[in-house]
Amino acid sequence: MSLKRNILWRETAEIAPTFPILSGDVKADVAVIGCGIMGAVTALTLASRGVSVIVIEGQRVAEGASSRPGGFVVPTFTFGGPSDVIKALGDTGARLVQMTGSAANRVFDLIREQDISCDAKQSGWYQPAHGPDSWRRVQQVARDWERAGFPVEVLDGEQTYRRSGVPGYVGSWMVRQGGTLQPVDYTVGLARSAERLGAQIFEGSAVRSIERHNGKLVVASKQGRALVNQAILCTNGRSSGPYADLERSIIPMKIWQCATAPIPEAQRAHLFKHGECLSDTRSNLFTYRFDRDWRLITGTVDAWGMTAEIAAGLMARRLRKHLSLPQVPAIEFVWSGVASVTRSRLPQLSVFDDGVIAPVACNGRGIAMSTALGEAIAQYVTSERTSDLPLPITRPEGASSALVQKLFAPLYPYYGVIRDWAAGRP
Numbered sequence: 001m002s003l004k005r006n007i008l009w010r011e012t013a014e015i016a017p018t019f020p021i022l023s024g025d026v027k028a029d030v031a032v033i034g035c036g037i038m039g040a041v042t043a044l045t046l047a048s049r050g051v052s053v054i055v056i057e058g059q060r061v062a063e064g065a066s067s068r069p070g071g072f073v074v075p076t077f078t079f080g081g082p083s084d085v086i087k088a089l090g091d092t093g094a095r096l097v098q099m100t101g102s103a104a105n106r107v108f109d110l111i112r113e114q115d116i117s118c119d120a121k122q123s124g125w126y127q128p129a130h131g132p133d134s135w136r137r138v139q140q141v142a143r144d145w146e147r148a149g150f151p152v153e154v155l156d157g158e159q160t161y162r163r164s165g166v167p168g169y170v171g172s173w174m175v176r177q178g179g180t181l182q183p184v185d186y187t188v189g190l191a192r193s194a195e196r197l198g199a200q201i202f203e204g205s206a207v208r209s210i211e212r213h214n215g216k217l218v219v220a221s222k223q224g225r226a227l228v229n230q231a232i233l234c235t236n237g238r239s240s241g242p243y244a245d246l247e248r249s250i251i252p253m254k255i256w257q258c259a260t261a262p263i264p265e266a267q268r269a270h271l272f273k274h275g276e277c278l279s280d281t282r283s284n285l286f287t288y289r290f291d292r293d294w295r296l297i298t299g300t301v302d303a304w305g306m307t308a309e310i311a312a313g314l315m316a317r318r319l320r321k322h323l324s325l326p327q328v329p330a331i332e333f334v335w336s337g338v339a340s341v342t343r344s345r346l347p348q349l350s351v352f353d354d355g356v357i358a359p360v361a362c363n364g365r366g367i368a369m370s371t372a373l374g375e376a377i378a379q380y381v382t383s384e385r386t387s388d389l390p391l392p393i394t395r396p397e398g399a400s401s402a403l404v405q406k407l408f409a410p411l412y413p414y415y416g417v418i419r420d421w422a423a424g425r426p
Contacts, residue, residue: 007068019061022056026225028228029228029229030046032056034236037066038370038371038374039057040055041371042374043194054200062183062188064236070287075101075175075178077363081140082145083147099390104368108179111181122176122177123180124276126155126164127278129171129172131170138173142154142173159171168322205221210354217356232356232377250341255301257337258311258333259333261330267326268290287299288319288322298315316330340362346391347391349389357380
């Protein structure tokens, strides 16, 4: 089988609609720039509240990070727990905790409400621990979420092995609200729902400028202009021009993903069967899930010198080792994407002098967090109450520290392997 350097989710998407190019002058209340998950959710929520919306996508709907993840829906933070966030942000942090902990439920509720076909399974997310230190952290975070009002399960090593099929873990915690989906189908389904409610969606219309003129924001592409009262940048920090501080403030982490050929039932009988997913505590993170065709999907952080072929081989060998497969699985698809990571590992919200709003939500939790934050931003636009926001409004975080982290990012996988080995992790 030849290796396809294609995005699995594009190849297996149920629908591939096209939207027109922005041309001439179009008027609305709000322009949403970017039609990934966050942009589509924001537009859908605004349209459902009677706000006229124009969505402008530079490439295709569900492009960028929304077409390239592993498809995990995880309602937690990548680092720390609720008490850490509340300590840092006070009442705003308490709202962020509630939003994050409810984010996966909101994803699956939206799928049901809008009748989106996207191979959605809300069967749980597991985070297993490899050693005593990580096991203590896992239990602490789990109990922290439980005190915040969210149901969790804490499992010992034997329970973790029996459920996941992966040996060697000391224990794990499991969030029943988590799960998996097909991210392109999810994003396109959200966009179609927004369109049905009156949102105008344009693709192939890269924004060249945003300027305020005669009290209006003029959002211009090569062939057209959107004349609006407000604009929301749903690009996860990937912006330039007057909004370049957003790009400088994030650490773009390149992630490789792969999908195997479908795994025969006899070889996968000991593994997840109902749409569960797993992300462990290694610094050199190991993840796995299945898609609807029983392909194994996993990912790894990019490193200096890594190519698609190297990444595919590395991930295939890890799958065989950690999942006790009888042979190294054949990799059918390999692709890469870029995750926007903030210094705090929390979402951030910026408002520029011209009134443009710019949320950044990814941090490795893009599907759940982008959905929840998109709805929160839409609520803020309609209510204008900052007291409802789950984030403080800030300028983009300082760029100097982020620059150091950007330079370090391609070396992180090597650091992770050494750190895992030093900690005695398998």
